[in-house]
Amino acid sequence: MRSARAVDSLTDARAARARAGHGFTLIEVLVALAIVAIGVAAVMGALTSSAGTTAYLRDKTFAQWVALNRIANLRLSGRQPQTGNSDGDTDFAGRSWHWHQEVVTTEVPGVERIDVSVRPADLEVSADDRSWLTTVSGIWGDAVGTPNGFQPDWGSQFPAGPAAAGGNTPGNNPPGAPPGNVPAPPPPQAPTNRRGTT
16 A cells, blocks of 8 residues: 555656646746836837937938028029028928028128028927027128139248259258159149140
8 A cells, every 4th residue: 555655646746747847837927928028118119219310310401401402592592681580481302391590790791690490380389489400500791702713822832942942952851751852843734725735
């Protein structure tokens, strides 16, 4: 009888070990699900933040282009803008944008500063709310020279003295030049037409 009890006890112990090794308990499954849920929530939060940042940077870039276009149009018109504030709307990149322009005189006679602020036109804001995406500044003026192709002579790259007269002397070498009497570079050539004549 003793051997039958020992065999039954051994069989029960093996069965208990077999049951324990074949699956997870409910607590283990719940802990694993909680860990997975926390990880998925963190990943979703990062993706949402990244998408929001991308949309903001896209809108900010478009707003800067709208402001730069407004300043370029004022410069290209050839007319001096009136000092003061003005507002308007424009369409750009499939969206409507609201701009606010402020033109102020500067201390330099004939030069005015132009500040253009831009935001989406569909953005709901109060009258005194200034939630602009960007503000770009530019200048306009008749004191600014027009491009005419003139290239000024900025002077020689070599210091005045014996080097300017035809070469370098041992005591007067430009930085990086070899010692001794090295001839100065030739003067610039006059431009030629296609046939090679001046």
